[in-house]
Amino acid sequence: MPRRWQRDLHRAIADTSYVALRFSGWLAMTTLAAMGVTVLFFLMLGNFTPLGFFSQIANLGSRFVSADAVRRATFVGELRIAAILIFGVIALLRWQLLIAILVPSKGPRHG
Numbered sequence: 001m002p003r004r005w006q007r008d009l010h011r012a013i014a015d016t017s018y019v020a021l022r023f024s025g026w027l028a029m030t031t032l033a034a035m036g037v038t039v040l041f042f043l044m045l046g047n048f049t050p051l052g053f054f055s056q057i058a059n060l061g062s063r064f065v066s067a068d069a070v071r072r073a074t075f076v077g078e079l080r081i082a083a084i085l086i087f088g089v090i091a092l093l094r095w096q097l098l099i100a101i102l103v104p105s106k107g108p109r110h111g
Contacts, residue, residue: 015104019102026097
């Protein structure tokens with residue numbers, strides 16, 4: 001029969017694993033939503049048509065390739081800031097779910 005400290009250790013490992021899996025799911029979905037907002041932005045610029053969408057992407061790509069190193073670095077920095085802001089807004093909108101994941105429930109323990 002396992003000792004009490006072994007049961008407590010197994011329970012702590014199980015609880016930590018559960019929270020880590022739930023948090024990684026929350027993080028993945030928030031990241032995918034942020035990427036979706038970026039795609040939606042380019043779709044909107046292209047009048048929600050595939051041709052317009054890919055024309056906007058091609059325009060951005062050709063201008064990025066033809067720019068000098070300083071302008072590329074500036075653009076990449078601005079792109080990072082925009083991505084962080086989009087992720088932050090979506091994370092704030094999904095804040096309640098994150099709190100529900102991190103705060104233990106008050107229900108009965110199983111196992």
